Amino acid sequence: MFPWDGPLPAPHIRTLADMADVLAEPGGADRDPGRPLYFMYRDLARNDHDRSWLEGHALRYDATVIPPGRVGEEYVKTKGHFHPANRAGVRFPEVYEVVAGKAHFLLQTWTAGDVVLVEGSTGDVVVIPPGYGHVTINPGEEELVLANIVSTAFSSDYGPYVERHGAAYYELADGTLVPNPAYDDPAPVRQAVPASVPAFCTGRKSPLYSLVGKEKCLDYLNRPEKYNEDFSGCLKDSAEQPAYAPRP
Numbered sequence: 010m011f012p013w014d015g016p017l018p019a020p021h022i023r024t025l026a027d028m029a030d031v032l033a034e035p036g037g038a039d040r041d042p043g044r045p046l047y048f049m050y051r052d053l054a055r056n057d058h059d060r061s062w063l064e065g066h067a068l069r070y071d072a073t074v075i076p077p078g079r080v081g082e083e084y085v086k087t088k089g090h091f092h093p094a095n096r097a098g099v100r101f102p103e104v105y106e107v108v109a110g111k112a113h114f115l116l117q118t119w120t121a122g123d124v125v126l127v128e129g130s131t132g133d134v135v136v137i138p139p140g141y142g143h144v145t146i147n148p149g150e151e152e153l154v155l156a157n158i159v160s161t162a163f164s165s166d167y168g169p170y171v172e173r174h175g176a177a178y179y180e181l182a183d184g185t186l187v188p189n190p191a192y193d194d195p196a197p198v199r200q201a202v203p204a205s206v207p208a209f210c211t212g213r214k215s216p217l218y219s220l221v222g223k224e225k226c227l228d229y230l231n232r233p234e235k236y237n238e239d240f241s242g243c244l245k246d247s248a249e250q251p252a253y254a255p256r257p
């Protein structure tokens with residue numbers, strides 16, 4: 010479980026059957042389609058005051074628990090989705106915190122002209138900028154616990170991931186990123202670091218929940234059109250690349 014001192018609803022569970030369309034190796038007659046892969050605790054609040062603040066600002070705080078494991082050779086990951094655009098025509102962003110464990114956030118633009126891998130460890134906060142779809146992979150041996158805050162004004166779009174059988178790359182347990190053949194010409198993966206963004210009050214010293222009640226820090230989640238410049242600093246290249254070379 011994860012450290013949480015508020016009411017906890019039953020989680021939504023993604024099973025192997027739910028993920029069949031987005032896996033590197035969907036087959037395997039010996040596999041249990043009911044195998045739970047990850048657990049989503051959506052719309053959490055520690056108390057009524059926080060809940061009404063979140064609701065009043067069209068925001069949601071979720072936690073996601075991804076146990077370590079593999080499906081075939083691939084690490085367990087989330088299904089992946091894009092966010093639609095708001096009334097100003099800008100796609101909704103999102104913000105994640107690694108509460109425990111290690112995460113690989115695999116982001117990509119719609120046509121995979123930019124593909125970014127952000128490695129996060131406990132305490133890191135990662136902003137998903139407008140226009141980037143995202144999958145989160147647990148590449149570790151420990152449980153990965155994530156928190157996120159996101160607008161409640163939209164539903165996620167899973168279509169682009171389902172139709173193309175996942176993200177532009179699959180991360181296998183030998184550490185390689187394998188290009189997904191359903192994509193014509195995906196950009197090579199570039200690695201980025203979890204960057205603090207002052208305008209969004211993100212950084213290792215700011216757990217996401219501490220931002221509940223701070224309107225200015227979370228305004229970008231519903232009005233991304235006002236923060237173009239701030240988003241440009243979200244995915245700063247890492248000195249380590251290209252650590253994740255695609256398998257030849």
Ligand SMILES: O=P(O)(O)OC[C@H]1O[C@](O)(CO)[C@@H](O)[C@@H]1O
Pocket residue numbers: 023048049050051071072073087088089090103157159165
């Ligand atoms: O929706 P997916 O792709 O299964 O990803 C899981 C996580 O993403 C969120 O939908 C937020 O983007 C969480 O609520 C959820 O726990």
